[in-house]
Amino acid sequence: MVYVDRGVGARRARSIIHEYRIRTPKEIDVEGIAALKNVCVREDILEGCEGRLVRKGNCGIITVNTNTREVGKKRFTIGHELGHFELHGKKNSSFICSKKDVQPLGSFNVSPETEANEFAAELLMPEDMFKPQCAQTSPSLNHIQSLAYDFQTTLTATALRYIQYCPYRCAIVVSKENKIKWAKESEDFGYRLESGQKLHPDSWATDFFQGEDLTREMQTVLARSWFQYGRVSSTACLSEQSWSFPNYGEVLTLLFLDDSFDE
Numbered sequence: 001m002v003y004v005d006r007g008v009g010a011r012r013a014r015s016i017i018h019e020y021r022i023r024t025p026k027e028i029d030v031e032g033i034a035a036l037k038n039v040c041v042r043e044d045i046l047e048g049c050e051g052r053l054v055r056k057g058n059c060g061i062i063t064v065n066t067n068t069r070e071v072g073k074k075r076f077t078i079g080h081e082l083g084h085f086e087l088h089g090k091k092n093s094s095f096i097c098s099k100k101d102v103q104p105l106g107s108f109n110v111s112p113e114t115e116a117n118e119f120a121a122e123l124l125m126p127e128d129m130f131k132p133q134c135a136q137t138s139p140s141l142n143h144i145q146s147l148a149y150d151f152q153t154t155l156t157a158t159a160l161r162y163i164q165y166c167p168y169r170c171a172i173v174v175s176k177e178n179k180i181k182w183a184k185e186s187e188d189f190g191y192r193l194e195s196g197q198k199l200h201p202d203s204w205a206t207d208f209f210q211g212e213d214l215t216r217e218m219q220t221v222l223a224r225s226w227f228q229y230g231r232v233s234s235t236a237c238l239s240e241q242s243w244s245f246p247n248y249g250e251v252l253t254l255l256f257l258d259d260s261f262d263e
C-alpha cells in the first residue's frame with residue numbers, strides 16, 4: 001500500500017528546486033537533478049510504456065522510450081519517474097508507466113501516478129518561475145508556445161499549467177474527430193466544456209475537421225458556439241484561437257473571455 005496525499009508531489013519538487021538553488025528555467029536540467037539523486041537516465045525501446053523506474057537501495061535507473069521524439073515529453077517522463085523515486089520509493093521497487101499514467105492532465109483521483117505527474121509539472125514549471133510569466137501579456141497560444149520554449153515542456157503541459165495560473169478567464173480545449181477530447185477551464189471561467197461534446201459549426205476549430213486550413217490568429221466567435229451548458233446571451237462573443245496539428249488529427253484551442261464579455 002502506497003501512501004498518497006494531495007499536493008505532496010508539488011511540495012517535494014519545490015523542495016528540490018530550493019535545495020539546488022535553481023532560479024531560472026534554463027537551470028532545470030532534469031537529468032542532472034536525477035544524477036544528484038543517484039538516479040541515472042537512459043533510453044531504450046519500451047514496448048507499450050512511456051517510462052520505467054528500477055530502484056535498488058538509494059540508487060535508481062530511469063528508462064525513457066527511445067521512440068518518444070519530443071524533448072518536452074521526454075523531460076516530463078523523466079520528471080514523472082523521478083517523482084516515483086522521491087515519493088513512492090521502497091528500497092527495491094520498480095514502476096512501469098504507460099502513456100495514460102504519464103500525462104499532465106490532472107485527475108480527481110489521488111494516486112501515485114497523479115502525484116508523480118504533479119511532481120513532474122512542478123519540477124519542470126515551478127510555480128515561482130511560471131506564475132509571474134502568465135500575467136505578462138494577454139492570453140494567446142503564442143504566449144503559451146513561448147513559455148513552452150523557455151521551460152522546454154510540451155505545448156499541452158504548458159497550456160495546462162497556464163490555465164492553472166493565468167489571471168484571466170480562459171479555457172484550453174483539445175478536439176479530435178470534431179468532438180471535444182478534453183478541456184480545462186481556469187477557476188473563474190464560469191462555463192463547463194464537456195468531453196465528447198460535438199464542435200459547433202460556428203466555432204473556428206471545427207473548420208479543420210471539414211478539411212479547411214485554420215488561421216493561427218485570435219478570432220471572435222459567438223459564445224454560444226462553445227457554451228452549450230449554462231446561460232449565455234445570444235449576442236455575447238468570446239475570443240478563440242485554434243491551431244491544428246494534422247499529424248495528431250487534433251486541434252488545440254484557447255478560449256478567452258475578456259472584461260467586456262456579456263453573460
Ligand SMILES: [Zn+2]
Nearest residue numbers: 097101113116
Ligand atoms: Zn508512473
